[in-house]
Amino acid sequence: MKFIHIADVHWGAQPEKDRSFGRIRENEIKHTFQKVIDYANKQQTDVLLIAGDFFDQRPTKQELREVDYILSGLQNTKTVMIAGNHDHLSTEEEFVKYHWNSEVYLLDGRERNYVYFEELHTTIYGISYWTNQIREAVYDDMKPQDFDEFSILLAHGGDESHIPINKDILKWSGFDYIALGHIHKPEIIFEDLMAYSGSLEPLDRTETGSHGFIEGEISEEKQQIEFVPFAKRMYIQVEVMTTEEMSASEIKDRIETELSYRGKDNIYEVVLTGSIDPEIEIDFDDIKEDYLISDIIYETKSRWDYDQLAEENDLMIQKVAEILKEEPQALTFAMEALSYARER
Numbered sequence: 001m002k003f004i005h006i007a008d009v010h011w012g013a014q015p016e017k018d019r020s021f022g023r024i025r026e027n028e029i030k031h032t033f034q035k036v037i038d039y040a041n042k043q044q045t046d047v048l049l050i051a052g053d054f055f056d057q058r059p060t061k062q063e064l065r066e067v068d069y070i071l072s073g074l075q076n077t078k079t080v081m082i083a084g085n086h087d088h089l090s091t092e093e094e095f096v097k098y099h100w101n102s103e104v105y106l107l108d109g110r111e112r113n114y115v116y117f118e119e120l121h122t123t124i125y126g127i128s129y130w131t132n133q134i135r136e137a138v139y140d141d142m143k144p145q146d147f148d149e150f151s152i153l154l155a156h157g158g159d160e161s162h163i164p165i166n167k168d169i170l171k172w173s174g175f176d177y178i179a180l181g182h183i184h185k186p187e188i189i190f191e192d193l194m195a196y197s198g199s200l201e202p203l204d205r206t207e208t209g210s211h212g213f214i215e216g217e218i219s220e221e222k223q224q225i226e227f228v229p230f231a232k233r234m235y236i237q238v239e240v241m242t243t244e245e246m247s248a249s250e251i252k253d254r255i256e257t258e259l260s261y262r263g264k265d266n267i268y269e270v271v272l273t274g275s276i277d278p279e280i281e282i283d284f285d286d287i288k289e290d291y292l293i294s295d296i297i298y299e300t301k302s303r304w305d306y307d308q309l310a311e312e313n314d315l316m317i318q319k320v321a322e323i324l325k326e327e328p329q330a331l332t333f334a335m336e337a338l339s340y341a342r343e344r
Contacts, residue, residue: 001120004040005214005225007051008199009183010086012063015203017265021292028232029201034070035231036200039076043215046120048077049183052084052129052156059087061094063114067300079104080115080124084156084181088129098263100148104166107154114145122218123174126154137164144174150218170213171196176218176319177225186211205269205294208235234266235294241274242300248282255284258326259291267292276300278332329342 013029016022028249039307040048048071055063071079081104082330083089087107089096096108106114107126114125120310127138134157142149157163162182167189170178176192184207186198195215199207212230217223238258242251262268270292276298284296310321324331 001047001122001219002043002045002217003049003152003177003215004036004043004045005045005049005051005177005179005195005216006033006036006180006200007156007197008053008084008184008203009050009201010056010199010203011054012059013056015201016294016298019292019294020288021267025233032201032230032232037070037073039230041073041075043212044232045077045215047117047122047152048074048079048083049122049124049152049179049247050079050196051126051154051179052082053086053181055087055095057086058090058093059095061098064094064098068098068100068102068104071100071104074102074200074336078117080107080126080154081323082107082109082154082156083128084132084316085129085132085162090130091123102145121149122152123148123150123314124152124154129156133161134163136160137166139163139173140166140169147263149176152218153178155179158182165183167194176223177216177321179214184211185209186214186227187195187264188214188225188227192216195225195227197227200266202233202235202267205235205237208237232265233292235269236266236272237269237311238262239271239273242276244275246276247257248280251276251280251282251288252284256287256290260263260286267294269294270296271299274301332339 009029011029014022015025052311058255083095087095107113107128109127113127114123116123125142139155142153155165158165171190171194180194180196183196184199185202186196188195194239195214199212200211202211212228214225215228216225240255240258259268270293310318312318320334321331324334
């Protein structure tokens with residue numbers, strides 16, 4: 001039995017919505033999911049597992065129809081899903097009432113908490129969220145039935161407010177595979193047994209590194225899983241060292257050089273370190289036209305940094321530094337004037 005495990009797609013999310021490329025990212029989330037469907041057809045995958053938070057919030061009927069249409073493109077693949085804390089269920093919501101045209105099984109935890117596929121000799125278990133927070137460790141007592149040949153658990157959570165998960169208890173619960181969601185960083189917890197697939201696409205600048213899904217196979221002969229990088233882009237933090245002697249153009253050239261090494265397919269957080277002339281004003285608009293930049297952060301220090309001046313063995317410098325410590329630009333001007341006067 002071959003499966004693909006995804007989670008935390010957050011369909012409808014708008015990462016970087018305040019940036020010029022925000023709409024691009026919103027569409028790329030949907031496009032990458034469509035590519036997963038194409039990949040599943042190519043690999044002749046038996047089951048697509050969705051471990052919660054497919055939607056960024058409780059979906060509208062139109063969103064359900066759109067996803068249903070995409071899933072109908074699966075040729076031989078069944079879809080089994082649970083709702084997570086973001087798209088949690090409600091008796092009045094469309095998610096519960098919706099009739100799927102494609103072969104989708106929602107494990108709502110009330111009407112259905114498992115589905116058995118006789119031709120695959122496989123039972124898949126799961127519980128959906130009916131509220132956005134669940135503090136009970138509900139998975140601790142879950143075990144497969146005796147009649148199962150192969151069994152999989154769909155689980156969403158892992159922190160204090162969203163179903164605490166004792167990974168060691170789950171390890172010995174008897175499931176052949178435990179497909180986890182909620183944590184956006186992909187991680188294989190126990191080899192070939194338990195994993196977070198992570199978010200399909202990175203959703204903010206903290207989600208650095210590769211994103212994608214887990215692909216696996218369970219049979220009498222073998223049991224294996226592997227992480228498949230699949231996201232359109234990665235968030236990458238790039239550190240650029242500057243000095244006070246560098247001009248604005250030189251700093252921009254150095255940033256562009258660092259970004260060119262890494263290509264135009266990623267999203268960058270540029271961190272300027274070292275020191276920089278406080279009178280320099282840099283216009284980054286042309287760089288932002290060529291590269292996707294989420295932020296440019298100044299972690300530079302002037303040679304007239306307060307922490308250093310406070311340690312100076314000079315009472316006048318210490319007093320001026322103390323008075324102007326909350327106004328770094330004024331402190332720089334005062335120190336430059338004092339230095340100039342002493343040199344004369």
